[in-house]
Amino acid sequence: MLMKKLLTAGIIGLTAITTNQTAQAHCEVPCGIYDDGARVIQMLEDTKTTAKASKMIAELAGKTDAQSANQLSRWVTNKETHAQNVIETISHYFLTQRVKASQKDYKDRLAKHHAIMVAAMKVKQNADGKYSEELTKAIMAIVPYYHVHLEHSH
Numbered sequence: 001m002l003m004k005k006l007l008t009a010g011i012i013g014l015t016a017i018t019t020n021q022t023a024q025a026h027c028e029v030p031c032g033i034y035d036d037g038a039r040v041i042q043m044l045e046d047t048k049t050t051a052k053a054s055k056m057i058a059e060l061a062g063k064t065d066a067q068s069a070n071q072l073s074r075w076v077t078n079k080e081t082h083a084q085n086v087i088e089t090i091s092h093y094f095l096t097q098r099v100k101a102s103q104k105d106y107k108d109r110l111a112k113h114h115a116i117m118v119a120a121m122k123v124k125q126n127a128d129g130k131y132s133e134e135l136t137k138a139i140m141a142i143v144p145y146y147h148v149h150l151e152h153s154h
Contacts, residue, residue, distance in 0.1 A: 036098060036146035039089055043116070043139050044150075046082040046089075050123045051132035053079035058127065076127075083123040086135065090116050094142075112141045 053075045060072040090113050099109045119135040143150070 034097070036094075037148040039093055040139065040143060040146055040148045041150070043086045043089055044136065046085045047123075047132055047135045047139060049082040050079045050135065051129050053082070054123075054127055054129040054132055058129070061127075079127075080124050083120045083135075086120040086123075086139075087117050090120075098146075109142075109145060112138070116142070 056075040057072060057079070060068050060075065063069070063072070094113050095110075099113055100106065103109060116135070116138045119131065119138040123131045123135050125131075
């Protein structure tokens with residue numbers, strides 16, 4: 001009986017570990033475990049993906065072969081998904097846990113975080129890569145608030 005309970009607990013634990021979760025933000029309980037810089041870097045990575053997707057959408061536009069149509073659809077989906085990741089990180093992590101009405105610059109922080117959500121929404125609505133550039137700029141505007149260690153890639 002004990003062995004069966006342990007096996008069941010192990011399977012449940014393994015399932016919880018391996019289950020794919022859509023939101024990348026940390027929990028909304030007061031656990032005190034935050035990695036703001038990691039969240040900002042993840043949003044920047046998501047934004048790079050939206051920029052690449054926009055570029056590929058432009059390259060594939062007008063092609064009529066089945067493979068191009070398939071790839072076009074996949075890039076559109078990817079762009080949507082990564083822009084949504086940014087929106088979810090801002091809303092479920094930063095706005096619920098890190099931006100507080102008690103902060104002296106609350107209105108400025110709130111406006112900058114909201115600007116990221118609006119920019120990500122525009123990325124979803126448009127295929128032009130300029131919207132990904134605007135999203136990057138909006139994300140960079142909050143970097144001073146958090147401990148972000150940006151590395152240059154080669």
